[in-house]
Amino acid sequence: KITKADKAMGKLESQKRFKGDEDRRVGSEIFDKSTLETLYKLGKQGYLDLLNGAISTGKEANVLKGLDDDGSFIAVKIYRITTSDFKKMQYYIQGDPRFKISSNNKRQLVHAWVNKEFRNLKRLYEAKVNVPKPIAALNNVLLIEFIGDEDGDPAQPTKNKAPLNPEDFFQKLLFEWKNFIFQGKLIHGDLSTYNILNYKEYPVIIDVSQAVVLDHIIAPELLKRDITNLTKEFKHLGLDIDEDYVKDAINF
Ligand code: ADP
Ligand code: MN
Structure with missing residues (x-):
């Protein structure tokens, strides 16, 4: 049939x-x-x-x-x-x-x-x-x-579409990330510029299948990984940051 x-x-x-x-x-x-x-x-x-x-x-x-x-x-x-x-x-x-x-x-x-x-x-x-x-x-x-424009063009991952103003974009990302952790009470675990869409210069976080609740035994390890990866990637985009700065910025 x-x-x-x-x-x-x-x-x-x-x-x-x-x-x-x-x-x-x-x-x-x-x-x-x-x-x-x-x-x-x-x-x-x-x-x-x-x-x-x-x-x-x-x-x-x-x-x-x-x-x-x-x-x-x-x-x-x-x-x-x-x-x-x-x-x-x-x-x-x-x-x-x-x-x-x-x-x-x-x-x-x-x-x-x-x-x-x-x-x-x-x-x-x-x-x-x-x-x-x-x-x-x-x-x-x-x-x-669907994240994209009215014609159906999907938003690109930040990896492929670097922000025009990386500092500004990173501050917006920190805001979202803090909400992710403290309001959503989840750790992403695969946070990278592949999984952050750059939609009109604002970050949209995607790909949350592996995200775990805060008291999950692997949560600390995943958070550490997210901090390491994002620090590296945004340093690469020109920011003058290190892991301690990022940790502080998300209040951890
Ligand atoms: P995976 O990495 O496991 O294959 P993702 O959820 O990261 O799956 O999605 C893969 C890609 O599909 C993303 O990098 C993005 O380009 C695109 N994509 C995912 N979700 C959306 C969405 N809601 N709107 C537009 N594009 C999306
Ligand atoms: Mn992905």
Whole structure:
């Protein structure tokens, strides 16, 4: 039987919206039967009408652009079960009181991982941190607010789009990061200029699947890593800072 998601994919391919190699790779790799079913269900629930293009192909997930029923863009993050790093997922999930994972079923672990990203985003969004608004999570698919312009051009990671004024951008980032930690009560754990979008010269923090609650046993280690990485990256962008400065700036 042909589902709406199948049709959407057919439409995509026939309309040749998938132009680059990246796009073609996405088309063949991620739409296994169960992912198509999940996309179809999200369509039926009114969250997603059509997929129309790839934004990013990462190690574990693909991010696509979609349209919702109102014709607004949304970001569709699809985790591939086969290439997921289960060891990493287990490491971050265990010890998080919000998740009781007893099984070592890989598919279930990925589903919990997606659910974790959704819940982290929700918590951060409610704490008024500048993150994409979470829309829905089902199985290995996460729907979130699309960050980009009205024409559908996605915001670029700060890694690829250096801020015009790095000092100013870093101060805004510190403000968001403090809220992330003290209002959202989470440690990101993979904070880098790859996971900070530069949207009209304001930082939007993304990719929060691995973020852990403050009292998680690995929280201190993750925070230290975030501080080290961001210090290095913003020094590289021309700031005169060191780790102690950053630690102080976020009140740690
Ligand atoms: P991963 O790094 O695990 O592949 P991310 O969540 O970091 O997944 O997303 C990968 C890339 O997709 C980002 O670097 C960004 O370019 C793009 N992206 C992710 N979320 C959005 C969004 N909400 N709006 C626009 N682009 C996004
Ligand atoms: Mn990322």
